[in-house]
Amino acid sequence: MSTQESLLQVRDLRKRFNISGDFLDQLQFKGGKIVRHQEHVHAINGVNFDVSKGEALCVVGESGCGKSTVARTVMGLLKPSAGSISYKGERIDHLSDTALLPYRKKMQMIFQNPYASLNPRMTITQTLEEPVRFHNPSMSGAEVRERVKEVMYSVGIDPGWGVRYPHEFSGGQRQRISIARALTVEPEFIVADEPISALDVSIQAQVLNLMMQTQEERDLTYLFITHDLSVVEHFGTRVAVMYLGTVCELAATKTLFAEPKHPYTQALLSAIPRLEDNRPNHIKLQGEVPTPVNLPTGCVFHGRCPYANDRCRQEIPALIAQSDGSQVACHGIEEGRL
């Protein structure tokens, strides 16, 4: 555990989506009886983590492992099915929209697609000024404009461009504007849901550097969702590796890259292409990610894990702290056989 003050605590978070349609679709005829049958996608299955003040916690994992669902649930866009989310010790997951309002100023979000995250019918100035006015009703018009101007400068957008519409900007510029929008309410915590994956590689670095620079200037804390491991190495203080809706390893970036412990993390890291690729063969996992509709029993990874035994097939492993500060959810590690 980090010794620093913990900003956000996520405990045993679960989210499932009903995919069985409306009531009539759920009725099925089975063995001479009409049965109501419901199916769920288990997007998150008991996720635990803390975000400490000032750090950038990266969440990595392949598509469909629930990274974005975690981000959206933390921000209150989705209601969790179970578990709790606390911000500075206060539970926020069950609050009403009005009660959540003070937290909206402190927690903001940056979205994946800069082409969809700005309202096409609002000019940049309108987009940026609206949140300021909304959260600071006592501010005068001049103060609002001053705040917006300052934020626009800080993300590298000329305030003179404010009269334009989003379609007049490139992807990178739009993402800067999205960042500016999040910064207008002066948050202390930002959830970034794959903020650079829709951008050109050449622009990715710029936006990433901008985010690191604002982190320093404004003392921000990030929860950074990504599937790009090189970004994690560059950006993250700590890393949470997710697989099928669970966190399988949570460690400081350096520790994780130097010494991955969980078999899935090991396989994931071995898949990064390197220039000096003279290492032994990549770890090849057998099979595919199981469907989140019918979760495997026990450890979600057991079907593909070369070290799985009977205990792995029956018992769900918990995140257990290791001597070097990392946390791993693996029976093999716990028993010391790996």
Place this chain on the structure above:
Amino acid sequence: MNTQTLEQRPTAWERFKASHFLHSFRTDKVAIISFSVFLFFALAALFAPLIAPYDPYDPAMIDIMDSEIAPAWSEEGDERFALGTDAQGRDMLSTILYGTRVSLMIGICAVLMQAFLGVVIGLAAGYFGGRVDSILMRIADVQLSFSTMMVAIVVLALFQAAFGAELYAKLAIFMLIMVIGIAEWPQYARTVRASVLAEKHKEYVDAARVMGFKSRRIMWRHILPNTLSPILVISTVQVANAIISEASLSFLGLGMPVSEPSLGSLISSGFAYIFSGSWWITVIPGVVLVLLVLVMNLLGDWLRDVLNPKLYKG
């Protein structure tokens, strides 16, 4: 430097002059002709009291001896009355001008009413979804399953029977607007709901929710402006439809009274004289009505093509 960039920005008018919208209007002859015809009728209706040689609402200016005079260009014509007179001796030109005014006003006000009801209900249904959506859309289905004319005939006939023709004559405009407005709102509600369903999953709506904005603000300030083009398109067609509905109701004797005729009641009042040779009382307002509705439909088609080239050109 900032002021410089600001000055370089084109004004709204300059942007409009350079827009695709204006360009496609200029290159489309049908659109230009339709728009000029519509503008002609609209201006004529708006300035009817200034243009019309007589006031058809003023009984003192009507002489029964002038009744059924043919248009000025025919042999029996009288040059005082360019388009002839009707059975009561009213100047047809003035009456048509005032009638167009009444028809257009009913059409536009009824559509404003439809649009208001439809947008509010459609936004709520699309944005909140779930049970709210099901209930509102089932109400819309029920409303749609009754034809506009049937609802209007029943309501107006009952009103006339219950409160007498005299009170009805006073309230006719208001009643027609209400009935046509209420009967056709599902058109808007469905269109708006469909657009809202498409918009509400876009990230800018999530961004607005993360900002803590209230549902009402998100619906009206963020989603509604993005659904405006389909609303604009159906509005043109709906005004034409409302004018036709009003004309049909007037023709059936449930619309505007004879003393304040709309185009429909003019056509209806002249219908009795068509076999006695006074064709102009029916035909001339009929032509005006057909033209008005036709150009509005053509404009609506053009607008639909311009605003949504992907969906409809094919």
